[in-house]
Amino acid sequence: MLHKFGFSQYESKVYETLAATMQPMDATMIVKHSGVPKAKIYEVISRMVEKGMVLESISEKKKLYTALALPLVIEKLTSEFQSDIKELEQQKLQKEIVDDRVWSLKADTSIQSQIKQMMLEAVSSIRYSSWKDDFLNFLPILEEKERGGISVEALSVGDIPSELQHLVILEPNKEHVSLERFRLLIVDDAEVIFAGVEDDAWQAIKTRSQPFVRFFTDYFHHDVLLSKITTKYNDVLMKDTEIMAQLLQLRY
Incomplete structure (x- = not known):
């Protein structure tokens, strides 16, 4: 009967044999009454002891075995089943398949729509950088997201x-x-869209590929730091045309 609850056929036979008698039995008697092969009996009994379904004792240098009472078995199996259900509920039943392809996108209106949608769907963090005129288009969303508890970093x-x-x-x-x-948006450390102008037309790439996400995250922090340095030491840097020219080359 126990094989319906995940026990092997031999394990079930050993338990049924012990449960059918009030007297403890040794391995030889269990073999005789259960039909479990002698070569397998100690292995099977050992598993049932480990699972708490069989009790063992030593009497006159002989190991004796008895079955856990049926009401206790029912309670044990019920408890384990409920525990397994709770564990199952806490786990994701489906592993998310991440689309790590790099998608290209054209047309300014489409790019802006994608940026807006990604910002609205952000659940933990947003990093965004662009020029002023583009930035103002998304400023209300960024401010609303920050008020809602989303981490927002911007340039x-x-x-x-x-x-x-x-x-x-x-x-x-x-x-x-x-x-x-340019426009750069990184959402939830999981998705990025980077847009630039080529031949007087906006073009963009969009991806969830983690190497690209990490690269553009570093790129964003690079720009933030470079902007802080340029702003703080502008008077000094402007006097050194060579350094200023090299700093400008670091920016997209």
């Missing part, structure tokens, strides 16, 4: 009025203005 090329706690401003000079525009 704007150009000063903007904002309530964001972690916003870095880079005031562009004439050298910065010559650089191409």
Whole structure:
């Protein structure tokens, strides 16, 4: 009967044999009455003892065995079943399959729609950087997300009025203005979209590939740090044209 609860056929026979008698039995008697092969009996009994289904004792240098009372077996199996159910409920039954492909996207309106959707769906963190005119389009969402408890880090090329706690401003000079525009969004450390201008048209890539996510996260922090350095030491850097030129080359 126990094989219905995950026990082997031999384990079930050993328990049924012991449960059918009030007297303890040794291995030889269990073999005789259960039909379990002698070569297997000690292995099977040992498993049943480990599972708490059979009790063992030594009497006159002989090991004797008896079955756990049936009401206790029912209680034990019920408890273990309920515990397994709770464990199952706490586990994800389906392993999420991550799409790590890199998708290309064109058309400014489509790119902005993707950025907006990703921001709205963020559940833990947002990192966003762009030029001022693009930034203002998404500022209300970023501020609302931060008020809702989402971690928001941002970089704007150009000063903007904002309530964001972690916003870095880079005031562009004439050298910065010559650089191409960009948009970078990283959501929940899981998905990234990077957009730039090529042949006077916006193009973007979007991916959940973790190597790309980590790369663009480092890229974002690189830009933030570079912006802070450029802003803090602007007077000094502007006097050194060689260093200033090299710093500008570090930016997209």
